[in-house]
Amino acid sequence: MNQDLINAITELDEDKALELVREKINKGESPLEIVEQCRLGVEKVGKRYHDQTYYLSDLIMSEEILRSVMEILEPHFSEIRTQNSVKIVIGTIEDDIHDLGKNIIISLLRSEGFEVYDLGVDVRPEQFIEKITETGAAIVGVSVVLTFSINYVKKLVRLIEEAGLRDDLKIIIGGYPVDEMIREYTGADYFENDAKRAVKLIKQIAGLA
Numbered sequence: 331m332n333q334d335l336i337n338a339i340t341e342l343d344e345d346k347a348l349e350l351v352r353e354k355i356n357k358g359e360s361p362l363e364i365v366e367q368c369r370l371g372v373e374k375v376g377k378r379y380h381d382q383t384y385y386l387s388d389l390i391m392s393e394e395i396l397r398s399v400m401e402i403l404e405p406h407f408s409e410i411r412t413q414n415s416v417k418i419v420i421g422t423i424e425d426d427i428h429d430l431g432k433n434i435i436i437s438l439l440r441s442e443g444f445e446v447y448d449l450g451v452d453v454r455p456e457q458f459i460e461k462i463t464e465t466g467a468a469i470v471g472v473s474v475v476l477t478f479s480i481n482y483v484k485k486l487v488r489l490i491e492e493a494g495l496r497d498d499l500k501i502i503i504g505g506y507p508v509d510e511m512i513r514e515y516t517g518a519d520y521f522e523n524d525a526k527r528a529v530k531l532i533k534q535i536a537g538l539a
Contacts, residue, residue, distance in 0.1 A: 335364065339371025340378075342388060344395045347371075351402050361406045362441055368399055369434055369525050376430075376506070393430045400437050407441045414443040416536040419461045420471040421449030424482040428475040431504060434525040435471065442529065444536075455486035459493055468498065469532060472518070474505040480512060487517035500535050504528060 335354070338347040354364050375392040378384035420436055422429050429451050439446050447461055462470060470490075472483050483503055490496050501518040513521040520535075522528040 332367075335367040336371040336374070339368060339392065339395055340374040342375070342391050342395065344391075344398065347395055348398055348402065351399050355402070355406060361403045362438070364399075364403060365434065365437055365441070366526070368396060372396060372430060372434065380506070389430070393428075393433075396430060396433060400433060403437070407437070414536070414538065415445075416469065416538070417445045417447070417465050417467040418469045418471060418532065419447045419449065419458060419465060419467045420473070421453035421458060422451040422473040422475075423479050423486065424452055424454045426474055426476045426479040427451040428473065428505070431523075431525055432471075432473040435504075435528050438525060438529045439532065442533065442538075444532070455482055455489050458486055459489050459495075462490070462495060462499065463493070469500050469502065469535060471528075471532075472501065472503045474503060474508065477507050480507070480516065483516040483518065491517075502528065502531065502535075 335347060335350045338350055351364060355361070372392055375384060375389060379389045418439060420432060422432055436446050436448055447465055447467065449457060449461060458470060461467070472486065474480055474483055487501060490499060490501070500520070502520045502522060503513060503516060503518045504522050506523070508521045508523060510521065520531060522531050
């Protein structure tokens, strides 16, 4: 795999990254391959942040670069998209505004034909319930990066149970602090912190893999 785009994102060189994305599209490179390179670059940014060689501002910058990349790629996803009947509600939980991993997963899922409802960031549990009820979604994905927001995920699972939706819904959580202990604490069905593996998991849940 060519490292040029990965390196541009890792070094937070937005102009270079966007130039490379356009070049790759013009050369006929698959949008999915480009997203994978972006994912690897973002992964390196996250590692530098956790190693404390990058700061929060750098992490936010990588989110902005990714957002710009996805704006370029989105029209090209429609060329390869084949719609399936699986509906997914995804959002970043209340009091958390991180959406980097969430946005990567959404782009990958849409490229696979899933009907994804993106609730954005800082989403109250009640908003998840409203959208799940409205759409009849079979899967809900919850992103949580800040540890103090984990209790809102637990609240969401409780509200899903109280609304009588639990038996027909699979709940997946993900984010830097999420592990098996957090999954068990919140009551979610699955956790996954890698975007590519998360898409594979969702396809398995939906009976498409």
